[in-house]
Amino acid sequence: MGRVRASLSVSADGYMAGPGQSVEDPLGVGGRALHEWAFRTRAFRGLHDLDGGDAGTVDDRVAAEHLVGVGATVMGRHMFGGEVPWGDDPWRGWWGDDPPYHHPVYVLTRHARPPLAMRGGTTFHFVTDGPEAALAMAREAAGPDRDVSVGGGARTARWYLAAGLVDVLDLHVAPVLLGDGARLLGGLPDLAAGYRVDRVLGGEGVMHVRYVRTAG
Numbered sequence: 001m002g003r004v005r006a007s008l009s010v011s012a013d014g015y016m017a018g019p020g021q022s023v024e025d026p027l028g029v030g031g032r033a034l035h036e037w038a039f040r041t042r043a044f045r046g047l048h049d050l051d052g053g054d055a056g057t058v059d060d061r062v063a064a065e066h067l068v069g070v071g072a073t074v075m076g077r078h079m080f081g082g083e084v085p086w087g088d089d090p091w092r093g094w095w096g097d098d099p100p101y102h103h104p105v106y107v108l109t110r111h112a113r114p115p116l117a118m119r120g121g122t123t124f125h126f127v128t129d130g131p132e133a134a135l136a137m138a139r140e141a142a143g144p145d146r147d148v149s150v151g152g153g154a155r156t157a158r159w160y161l162a163a164g165l166v167d168v169l170d171l172h173v174a175p176v177l178l179g180d181g182a183r184l185l186g187g188l189p190d191l192a193a194g195y196r197v198d199r200v201l202g203g204e205g206v207m208h209v210r211y212v213r214t215a216g
């Protein structure tokens with residue numbers, strides 16, 4: 001069976017987004033600083049059809065790993081974005097007509113909606129049966145040889161971490177203090193005992209720490 005992987009950028013005080021997330025400011029106040037390391041890389045920019053970026057750096061190599069070998073993604077509805085209830089002309093995600101996933105994406109929500117097929121092989125499925133059901137669907141879609149990515153946001157990642165379902169946790173720790181927002185870390189008492197540090201890489205203004213699950 002494939003692994004469940006999460007690759008998440010966090011502030012030094014453990015937030016994945018700043019306070020005041022909105023359609024105008026999806027990362028919340030100050031949240032963009034968490035992703036500056038990735039925005040600079042060729043790998044991230046290429047995934048999002050943007051020109052330029054640094055190639056061959058530590059950050060570029062780490063960014064390039066993100067969706068390799070991933071056959072399905074699970075994400076929270078706040079990460080997908082949009083207003084609920086969905087309305088007549090519902091939100092189609094942040095990523096344009098051809099999102100970078102190119103595989104099925106299972107969006108956790110309490111607001112049912114038919115699947116949304118995009119260009120390039122990405123289909124968003126809206127799952128109202130909870131995180132376990134979404135993960136089961138994602139595993140099925142990914143098949144035995146490919147991994148499932150827990151894309152975020154914080155509430156979603158916390159749920160899978162608390163349930164001990166994330167096999168590989170890549171944290172990209174930016175040296176910013178957000179003070180408030182969508183909190184990933186803290187209040188997860190079993191996390192420390194459940195993982196070992198597998199690697200630590202120093203990037204440009206960011207530290208990449210890979211934790212691998214040891215328990216269960």
Ligand SMILES: NC(=O)c1ccc[n+]([C@@H]2O[C@H](COP(=O)([O-])OP(=O)(O)OC[C@H]3O[C@@H](n4cnc5c(N)ncnc54)[C@H](OP(=O)(O)O)[C@@H]3O)[C@@H](O)[C@H]2O)c1
Pocket residue numbers: 007008009010015016017018021026027028034075076077078079080084107108109110111151152153154155156157182183
């Ligand atoms: N730093 C990173 O690497 C990274 C990665 C991904 C995302 N992000 C950021 O993370 C932020 C989103 O994180 P988030 O923690 O706010 O949200 P989220 O995990 O994306 O979504 C919250 C989920 O919880 C559900 N929910 C809310 N209240 C619930 C309840 N009472 N019972 C059951 N389900 C409930 C929501 O469904 P409903 O549809 O019912 O509301 C939604 O699926 C965004 O700013 C995004 O940009 C950061």
